[in-house]
Amino acid sequence: MTYLSKILREPSPGRxxxxxxxxxxxxxxxxxxxxxxxxxxxxxxERPTFTPSVLVRSGHHVPGYDGRGCWCDFNAELKANGEEPCDFRCEVCHIFVTDGQIQFLSDCTHALAGQTVPMVEFPEGRQC
Known part of the structure; x- marks a missing residue:
């Protein structure tokens, strides 16, 4: 793991x-x-630009999902049993990264959909 800056890491060559x-x-x-x-x-x-857009899908949003359980189902089951849900979520994150700014496109399933924000530092203790 190479720390290129406060906002960018290189987990392995070419990544x-x-x-x-x-x-x-x-x-x-x-x-x-x-x-x-x-x-x-x-x-x-410090101000990276990536082209083209970056699209990350998880859980039932992954193409080819076969309908057999996903993070939504798992977390609903945890809640039903009085347990805390896990950190994993079924999401779509579709972004442009330009000059250190992240533009969240409208198909994102989280609260920043439609907004543009500066890239942020990795939280303390998180490497990647």
Whole structure:
């Protein structure tokens, strides 16, 4: 793990992670040469730009979801049993990252949908 700046980490060569204040977790992209999806990166560790947009889906929002349980179901079961829900959620986070600003598109399922905010530092104790 390489700490490139307060807002950007390199978990392994060709991968970058940043903290998403909408999801409350890190998102990761791949850049440079190599297999799999790749994003462009302007090389700026303080005011990064990634192209094209970043789309993160979890739980029942993942294409091909077969309907057999998801985080919504798991958390509903925990609540029904009087337990605290876990940190995992079924979400869509669709963003543009431009000059250190995160533009949350309207298809995001969290509270920052439709807003643009500056990138934030990783919470204390979180590496990626």
């Amino acid at each position: 970058l992670s940043f903290w998403c204040p909408g999801c409350g977790q890190s998102h990761e992209i791949q850049h440079g040469a190599g297999p799999g999806p790749r994003w462009g990166w302007n090389g700026d560790v």
